[in-house]
Amino acid sequence: MEKRYQVFVSSTFTDLLSERQNVMQALLELDCIPAGMELFSASDADQWSLIKEVIDDCDYYIVIIGGRYGSTTAEGISFTEKEFDYALSSNKPILAFLHKDPDQIPSGKTEINPDAREKLLAFRRKAETDRICKYWLSPEDLGAKVSRSLIKTIKHQPAEGWIRGRFAATTELLSQVNELRETNEKLKSNLASIGETSPPGIDQYAGGADEVELHGTKEVGPDKVTEDWSITLSWDEVFALLGPTMYEECAEKTMQAHLSNIFLAKQKEDSSVEIKGLQLSDESFQTIKIQLLALGLIMIGDIHDITGSGNANWVLTSFGQGYVMKLKAIRKNEIELR
Known part of the structure; x- marks a missing residue:
């Protein structure tokens, strides 16, 4: 029975x-x-x-x-x-x-x-x-x-x-x-x-269409001259860049390198001068981390590499997973019939 x-x-x-x-x-x-x-x-x-x-x-x-x-x-x-x-x-x-x-x-x-x-x-x-x-x-x-x-x-x-x-x-x-x-x-x-309900209290924090200025340094030209760069994005745009990579745990250093590579490609598109390398500043990266935590979109845990050293990692919350889908999933009225 x-x-x-x-x-x-x-x-x-x-x-x-x-x-x-x-x-x-x-x-x-x-x-x-x-x-x-x-x-x-x-x-x-x-x-x-x-x-x-x-x-x-x-x-x-x-x-x-x-x-x-x-x-x-x-x-x-x-x-x-x-x-x-x-x-x-x-x-x-x-x-x-x-x-x-x-x-x-x-x-x-x-x-x-x-x-x-x-x-x-x-x-x-x-x-x-x-x-x-x-x-x-x-x-x-x-x-x-x-x-x-x-x-x-x-x-x-x-x-x-x-x-x-x-x-x-x-x-x-x-x-x-x-x-x-x-x-x-x-x-x-x-x-x-x-996963569909936003955590309590997040209305007091900037998010969605609110904008944030991110900055860092880049190496320009054959002599690799260091110059400052900046970009202004909405928080939705920032999260759309990061969200899909965090369905599984992702090391924090990997997330920072991922963003730097995206912004490097963007700078190369918009510049007539050769750009050798680009780095997102730690200040901007920590701002992103704190804001996504405050908005209830990510959690911070720990992973260990083969040497046994601990490194912070990022993973989406249930609310964050639902929010990524809203930002990235293709809706029916967006599909072009050919």
């Missing part, structure tokens, strides 16, 4: 949106029923009672720990840790996933308050105690490890699960399955809309 398992996903929220999206997608692909804070509205009169009920109904509990401790209760404990403690006291099978290198998490997604940092470290140690933990570096890495770990856990610790309504012996069980199916469809719909 086919079973579907309900899995509670616990974590801080705003700093782990992409990570939660990848975990939810992994669970849906395993025909599991995800449950978490997405189900709880701000108007719930007794939110903690509802959270406990949902955890009680779940077969497995997943905790994801990144760089923030999160909002706390009146007792000074974060809601994520409180959920963890409750799942532990309820003897739920717990799967813990901790960020592998917290020192490399962007500062905007880490705790600044010393007390909160100490509580986060203590929570990490608690989560690592008496259980096997998995460590992740990116949303995609996390999603893959959740999928593999849950398959193994289900095999070795099979839970009660839910059965389809046609196998149920009572109308009560049929009602429960239908309710869970509706919840599952709601989560799928929410996941599908994430």
Whole structure:
């Protein structure tokens, strides 16, 4: 008889949106029923009672720990840790996933308050105690490890699960399955809309048709005389140049060289003098990087070359992927019939 398992996903929220999206997608692909804070509205009169009920109904509990401790209760404990403690006291099978290198998490997604940092470290140690933990570096890495770990856990610790309504012996069980199916469809719909919705607060930053001046140096003529150059582009034009290269992780140095090559070709087209080389200034490149981060279009992670040295890399967010498609995809009315 086919079973579907309900899995509670616990974590801080705003700093782990992409990570939660990848975990939810992994669970849906395993025909599991995800449950978490997405189900709880701000108007719930007794939110903690509802959270406990949902955890009680779940077969497995997943905790994801990144760089923030999160909002706390009146007792000074974060809601994520409180959920963890409750799942532990309820003897739920717990799967813990901790960020592998917290020192490399962007500062905007880490705790600044010393007390909160100490509580986060203590929570990490608690989560690592008496259980096997998995460590992740990116949303995609996390999603893959959740999928593999849950398959193994289900095999070795099979839970009660839910059965389809046609196998149920009572109308009560049929009602429960239908309710869970509706919840599952709601989560799928929410996941599908994430890539189409702009992150909150980006309206305060320049973007779209707003223009930016970029500059650098170039080597001109047979004597390679160094001259300054500049170009004015809209932020959409800048992102259209970079976006298609970032569907997979791309090293930051490669991105800077890519832009320099594009602008070199443009300068050669517009100049009657031979141009031997061109460099985009670090100041302009860092401006692009910070602005794309602020607009929620990219994320910064880490890659390692064969020497073991770390280099920052860029990758599109879900919102960034959708925005690239809007900028670059060919629409029907743009195709010329020949």
